Amino acid sequence: MGLDSVELVMTFEETFGIIVPDEESENIITIQDMVDSVFEKIIINPSEKCLSQLVFYRIRNAFESFGNYKSVITPDSKISDLLSKTDLESDWDQLASKIGLKIPELVDIDLNNSLKSEVRFFGFKIFDRTKPIAENTLRKLTDWIISMNSEELIDIQEISSKYEIERIVCLIIEEKIGIPLSEIEPYHSFHNDLGID
Template sequence: MGLDSAELLMDVERYFNIQIPGRESENIFTIQNMVDVVATHLQVTYDRALLRNKVFESIMHALAKSGRMGQWVMSDTLSSCIDLYHKEQWNTFQEYLILSVPCIGERYWGKLTWGAFTDAVCMANYEELIERERISSRYEIYIAIGGLTVNKTGVAYYEIAPEKSFTDDLGID
């Protein structure tokens, strides 16, 4: 385990107020592995993503208020609804959403699904959206770990996914 991954592990332990023994940490290779270990320590088994549904509803509401909702029905991707280069559309959408929207960039734009976008918005706002003392689902754990990973390493929110390896995919040593 390199310095970056050791620091990330300490941040995760601090955030969730848990201690992960060395033998357990040696088996954490992916984000999902980290979620599983933290969920075990917190005794969280609930899998439903109520937070994701709530934020997705907020996104849809913001789209409707900004006049972009009609185009959403046509596609699974964000690019069919909002023009990345149309600053007025983005500003109006973000104003109605109220939550921080992570920078997308061209690399992710054409293939960014609503689910991945919703997860990224959740991660960018995890400190406001999740009550640490009342974590009730594995999804909330996933979102917090994603947010902590981005904050510690600077990797893009859109790179975070359960199957991603900390070292191979995210470049964390």
């Protein structure tokens, strides 16, 4: 394990009030492995309320205000299909206001669809642009909003599900390593997919 990995594990330990033995931390390969490790060590307080459902309802209500019918606003709906094609930036600001929670910022490729996903210099690929936010589903948007607002939405002392742990873990990775939430998936390997040593 490299220094970044050790610091991440220490942050997870501090955040959740747990201890991850060195032998165990060496076997944590993916984000899901970390979530499972935390889940095994804390007391879960099940709730009758489903956090992702509550946040999705807020998102759905916001999209209804753009003239969309409730029946077409599903977790698998593509964000860009529910907003105007002419002024995405303005719609995005209105959406944030109507949801009443922090939402991810649009990226360059959202605002300028003529940009290519790869940045090249003299024909060589330098890096990939961050994937467009608006080309994702409402399910993904719900996940990102929960992560971004986890301090407000999740009581760390009263975690009710593995999903809540996942959303907090993803936010910590974004804050500590600088990888956008939109680029973090539970199945990602810390080393191979996210480049964390």
